Amino acid sequence: MVAVVGDDFSFEDIEFLKNRNVDLEGLEVAEGQTFHWEGLYHENMNMRDTISTDLGVFEGFDPKIPETVKTAEFLLLANIDPALQLKVLDQIKSPRLIAFDTMNFWIEGRRAEVEEMISKVDLVILNDEEIFQLTNEYSPLAGAKMLLEMGPKFIVIKKGEHGSMLVSDDSEPFICPAYPIEAPKDPTGAGDTFAGAMVGYLAATNDVSPLSMRRAMVYGSVAASFTVEEFGLGRLKDIEIKELDSRFRELQEMTEF
């Protein structure tokens, strides 16, 4: 993990990551406030309005990549200023798969840099609104095909409770189900969980075949289904791998015909 947090960040949360064997050599604790996003979710939780985005210590962040990370084969450039994503990308030697996430905030304010990033990565993960923002296409599938022309091999379209779709030039789309949750509490971070678990699955299996890409998305979907069940990391903190596996198999049964 390469990231920056402010000196307001809780020690317990860092300890938690350590105990889960996350390599924190690239985690910088800087003077100032941690990045902060505030938003309002509509009642159906599929739409949200941003109230404020405070960059805090992100503003002056100059990511320094530890030597052990420079040879990483799977790289997820999570949502952050695209100029910083570019700086990180330039320091990684020859990753096998580069995944890229962003959000409406950067597409609005840093469009050129976002487009440059899209042209340099393998896998772009966006929700349907962000695809519309970038391509002006109401059909996310048509929009994803426009984005493929900019260079990436894969586009993942996230649609919240409606699941997601994988679009690539090589094969027909994959329609990935969302695990149905009757009483979601907080969708914040579901997209990050999805992207993290998806790339984590690819790195763990070291397999980017079409079937592995599909299964990685389903693991992302399943992991995100736990995120929305509680606020913050509430549910993720005590999750066990067998619970992920169990929802994965359930989704196989729920989609079979």
Added chain:
Amino acid sequence: MVAVVGDDFSFEDIEFLKNRNVDLEGLEVAEGQTFHWEGLYHENMNMRDTISTDLGVFEGFDPKIPETVKTAEFLLLANIDPALQLKVLDQIKSPRLIAFDTMNFWIEGRRAEVEEMISKVDLVILNDEEIFQLTNEYSPLAGAKMLLEMGPKFIVIKKGEHGSMLVSDDSEPFICPAYPIEAPKDPTGAGDTFAGAMVGYLAATNDVSPLSMRRAMVYGSVAASFTVEEFGLGRLKDIEIKELDSRFRELQEMTEF
């Protein structure tokens, strides 16, 4: 088919149905105007506002069921005044499966009758907004489970381009994909096509096993994907069964993991 049209209805459209071997003994042509609905679709085509609903000859319609129809085993009560749906239901002897469709207009104006119908049928087909209207549940799955308690064996939740879901007490939900269409022209009638093709598949196979229910939904989904590609019956009029089969198989490939 049991229905009424006004004397403004085109002869060509009746001829078309005859040529497709639709039994039209139950089709009444009455003096006055055919039912007319007018609405405005939002740009993403997933939401629409009703501008006007003119019942026309529906207003005085008293459905008379031909003897040959009274012994039908599969009955689809398509969207119409629930009082009329009830009259039809009362005249059918002992159908094996009764499917029921309705719309926001009737839920608003005839709620008690809609609820009575739900308690009397086997399969209820509604979109996510209608389920919210009936149950006040933002989660369509939670809403569908509330509807199951009113009596039906199956609830189908339609979600437009996001597919549909089958919910029943007997087994876990089925997540049914929508066939992705890049440039839909007109979604009007997609829900009717879905319901008609679904019940048509069940009647043709005479099989209401869990697997057959799932496949019936996928055929409904595939048939609806053709409806939205053109205005009116444009695309449905020249469709061949092998085209339906081909999209069915494509959907199997698009959902496999």
